[in-house]
Each structure stands twice: as structure tokens, then as C-alpha cells.
Amino acid sequence: MITHDRPQMRLGALEAIAEAAALQDIALEFIDGEIGVKPAPDGDHGQIVAWLQRICLRHRPDLWLFAEQGLRIPSYENGDARPDGALAPAEYFAGQGEWADSRGVLLVAEVT
Structure with a gap:
């Protein structure tokens, strides 16, 4: 039981x-x-995330902006966060599952 x-x-x-x-x-x-x-999220929210993704790719094509990837962040509230975007190397999250290690993330973005 x-x-x-x-x-x-x-x-x-x-x-x-x-x-x-x-x-x-x-x-x-x-x-x-x-x-x-x-x-x-509305259309403006999505447009801002897309704009940020385009800017990041233009300057650093080796980095991708991953939308709503779950991150383990020990210093944040209960230790988990799901930001609107997480900028990391292209293959960084492969194989990590829903909640990934945040140490390889260079930037997190929250559209408000």
C-alpha cells in the first residue's frame, strides 16, 4: 500500500x-x-523570447536559448526553476531530463 x-x-x-x-x-x-x-503567455511574450534567441544566435551561434528548461538552482526558493529561456551550449541539456544542472547555463531570462 x-x-x-x-x-x-x-x-x-x-x-x-x-x-x-x-x-x-x-x-x-x-x-x-x-x-x-x-x-x-501571449504573443508579445513569445515575440520577446524569439527576439532574444535571434540576438544570442547572431553573436554566439554555439549557444542556444532553450525555452522553459527546468533547472536545478540550489540558491533559488525550493531549488528548481523553469525560466522562459536558458542560454547554454547547444548540446548541454541532452540526456539531463526535466530538471537539469544549471552550472553550464550562461544566462537565464524571464519575460515579465
């Missing part, structure tokens, strides 16, 4: 919350066992 320290939510309840969020143009985040809400 599996036991949990926290009460668990049924899948149907989570799906209903996700559907309601989609209708209100918000995005859900599940961080450290908690569901959070943030505004859904």
Missing part, C-alpha cells in the same frame, strides 16, 4: 481545474506539491 504525507487529488478534479484555467487564459504550475496560477 502506498501512503502519502499530503492528501491526494483525484484526476477528474485536476482535469476540471485545468479546463477552467484554459477558459480564463491562465496557466497552472505544479511546484513543490502546490498548484499555482499564472497568466498564460
Whole structure:
């Protein structure tokens, strides 16, 4: 038998919350066992990330701007962050999974 320290939510309840969020143009985040809400990215947000990517590639084609890569950052809140962009060598994140080591990242970007 599996036991949990926290009460668990049924899948149907989570799906209903996700559907309601989609209708209100918000995005859900599940961080450290908690569901959070943030505004859904709009076209301006995406355009800014694309612009930054183009600038970075123009000056350093060996580096890529990876969108929303999960990073392990010990000094940040619970140790995990998912920035809008992470600038790193082209193959840096290969094989690291959802949460990668941040030591090889040269820049993180958050569009606000």
C-alpha cells in the first residue's frame, strides 16, 4: 500500500481545474506539491523570447536559448526553476531530463 504525507487529488478534479484555467487564459504550475496560477503567455511574450534567441544566435551561434528548461538552482526558493529561456551550449541539456544542472547555463531570462 502506498501512503502519502499530503492528501491526494483525484484526476477528474485536476482535469476540471485545468479546463477552467484554459477558459480564463491562465496557466497552472505544479511546484513543490502546490498548484499555482499564472497568466498564460501571449504573443508579445513569445515575440520577446524569439527576439532574444535571434540576438544570442547572431553573436554566439554555439549557444542556444532553450525555452522553459527546468533547472536545478540550489540558491533559488525550493531549488528548481523553469525560466522562459536558458542560454547554454547547444548540446548541454541532452540526456539531463526535466530538471537539469544549471552550472553550464550562461544566462537565464524571464519575460515579465
